[in-house]
Amino acid sequence: MTTRRQVTRTTAATLAALLALTAAGCSSKAKEGGKNGDTADTGGVRTGQGVTDGTIKLGALTDMTGVYASLGKSVTQAQQLYVKKTNADGGICGRKIELTVRDHGYDPQKAVSGYTELSPQVLGFTQFIGSPFVAAVKQRIDGQDKGLVIPQAWSTSLLGSPYVRVVGNTYDVETINAIDFLMKEKGVGKGDGIGHVYFEGDYGENALAGSRYAAEQAGLTIVEQKIKPTDNDMTAQVSALKKAGVEGVVISAGPRQAASFVGVAAAVGLRAPVIGNNSAFSPQLLATQAGPALTKNYYVANPTEPIGTDTQDAKKLVADYEAAYPSDALDNGVVAGWTAASVFGEALKKACASKDLTREGVGKALLTINAYDSGFGTTHDFTDPKAPSSRQTVILQPDKKVTGGTKVVREAEISGAAKSYTPGG
Template identity: 25%
Template sequence: MKRLVFCLAFAVFISGSAHSSGVTDTKIVLGTVNATSGLAKALGTGMNQGLSAYFDKVNKEGGIHGRTIEVIFKDDGYEPRYTLSNLKEIESKVLAYIGFVGTPTSRTAIKYSERSEMVYFGAFTGANLLRTAETPHVYNVRASYDQETKALVDHFVSTGKKRFGVFFQKDAYGKAGLSGVKKALGSHKLEVLAKGNYRRNSLRVEKAIEKLKQEKLDAIIMIGAYQPCAEAIKKMKSMAEFKGTQFANISFVGTSELINELGDQGNGVIISQVMPSPWTSKLPIVKEYREHIKDYSYVSLEGFVVAKVFAEALRKIGKNIDKQALHQGLSKFKKDIGGLTFDFDNPARQALQKIYLTRIQKGKPVAL
């Protein structure tokens, strides 16, 4: 009799485990861990604003298949050790992870999420480590850093630039961007002539600048967050060694935040983007975003888009949702949403491919 009771209890346990956490008859719970404190706090805040704006809209309209969407937000300060502790806290409460920010933080997170076969969706990073066969439950909305750095290098080379330097963050993010620059330059039979790095969550950029000024550079591509990149640009623009040098950043920098930090020193700085303009795009998805967000930015637009694509996937998958059904549904998901085509059915599980180049002019990002 005791053996029968044990077997029945074990069967109930297994059956309960097969149904994903984070799903009830009335709601779906998602988990977001990103930076809302520290030197990258505007990036996490922006992503969260976009996610919240769209999911609030969904909930006001009655939810998806009768369920509202709830998001548990946690702050990691853009430090991987806090990413991990937050993941452990929320894992049993959520269906999937969404809208994380950063490469070093994602590097830690996906090692953890893959062990439990949890979907890791729409992270704010273009690093290749999220685009491999070893991370099958990671779904990327944005284009990659390789694509961004190629677009920047191709642009500079087309205007006669041949001498390149790289300013980068000393971690997985910086290395991912540096790798992209090297590959892009290699396609033109060029190489990085100088490089300098700084530590994550630090404004100590002087040593990096010292290394960069050893060469006369036409362009410096920057792989960093907005505050240290702004600090470095302002210092270098004041130095004779960098007279005539052009500066470029990839999208992770946070365009609006970089512009604010640079002030009148921003003119001419180029930024690659993975989203259309939040201010001027006529795409229906961007118009919808502007109806629900007051202060526009590329970061909050990306959060809004990530939430909308995830919600559309939930609608398509149907009412019977668990983590396996979510993964299977996303793996073949392809749909035109608001004028953009999102397609995860590729080796990188990356929905978008397009890069938009912008230049700061009078405090605004203007399309090149």
């Protein structure tokens, strides 16, 4: 889910400047939720920032109007559904959950200011779309705020914090597993070339680190094609990779770039199988001219099974989501949003059992969860902040006939290369 997101180094510098400007203005407020502000209710539960006797306030920093608007909408609505159903069942620790949403439109200034606004008001964040935006405030989160943040982003730059916790495999691990699929299932072999089309910035370059490692382990050659998020026509990239004679292609970009690449490749006769990171697909693409090509020769590496998988958990979520949002399409953003919210909820329940609903208490509670079943084919271990919660990757294939537009072609698996790899190392 970036979301597998990216900004240029110039944008990163802008984020740093914004952070410097806003940090001073919010520092006094951030400290109000620290140990000096902690209290205990009549049941002996310690509480702090964002928690009252009747409510637990959480935040969501999303993109509902920018480049990842469809994803942000699905993630947010799934989390609102989680909150509604949890509250209907009595809440958590005798308290109702309140979710405050801010749309940053994938704009760095709005993202940082949104965090600055909400952080003093909430216990933590069930989502924060955009790895560069999370990275921009990570030092503040670790140093003074200490509120749990579950990003919809999977960069290794976010690892190492007890408070910013990546749910699922990181971009590099996911890409290693994707290349393993190309070798085991699609005929790519030692000595072959693999094209890698990737966004400049955090998302693409982290994924590229994974493909380079996989290539080194398997004796492959990576043919790199760096692009910008504004590059929507992949004709030049297809031509370059066809000329290079690649036997497979990895795409670490957005849905538009993936659709363009696969469509152009089909038109010019590049028959190499193409696999994208999980944010490089949207089911809405199946209704475009690229739809037929996507169903024939495109695959998606995903941290979980899709929304349309044939399990009781999936069927229940589909039914509940369709009842709540009957006019909105189902996609894997629903799974990502629901999983993140339920992980946060599980940490809240364990913190309640320990009678500590402070920010630090919730962070400690998450560290005790070592086998969380997401209900979508993946288990998560949160005991090590330096590691993603899972190294498992599910391989999907677009299929317009199934709910959510993708079907499973390889269940959750960890490749040998992914087991030996150190994320970010």
